[in-house]
Amino acid sequence: AIEYSMNRIDNPITKNNREEKIQKFKDKKDLEEKIKEMEKRENVDEEVQREIYVSYAKLWVIRVEEELYNINSELPMLEHMDKVRGGETNPSPPIKTKVMKPFILVKSEQQKAVFGAGYPSLPTMTLDEFYDAELKRIVEAQNQQKMQQP
Secondary structure, eight states: OOOOHHHHHHHHHHTTOEEEEEEEEHHHHHHHHHHHHHHOOSSSOHHHHHHHHHHHHHHHHHHHHHHHHHOOOOOOOOHHHHHHHTTTSSSOOOOOOOOOOOOOSSSSSSHHHHHHEEEEEEEEOOOOHHHHHOOOOOOOHHHHHHHHHH
């Protein structure tokens, strides 16, 4: 049997109890399955119809309790927002975190020279260095072509 009382909604300590939440979830699922099974029956007499209605009422009580708890937990946040907008309190400044550069651990200097940073997102050379290297490569390729032509 499931017990329902408004005290469970007003007291957040019992609401946050993990076992109670698990039990409420299981009760909710059991009621939903029970309702589906009873509605599938072909011959529904008054007793079964009454049981369906009672199960729906219990299911909606659980849902209402959940919504009331959510509303009660949102009220302090809304009141604080009103105070901040009204100028009664100052909003807390955002916490500044220190930005850290990524680093790669390597076993040796040789491994560091071969693999570099370990991923392609960090530039390994500047644009000027890239341009100079490309220009040097092109000039060398043209010089080799000239020497190979008879």
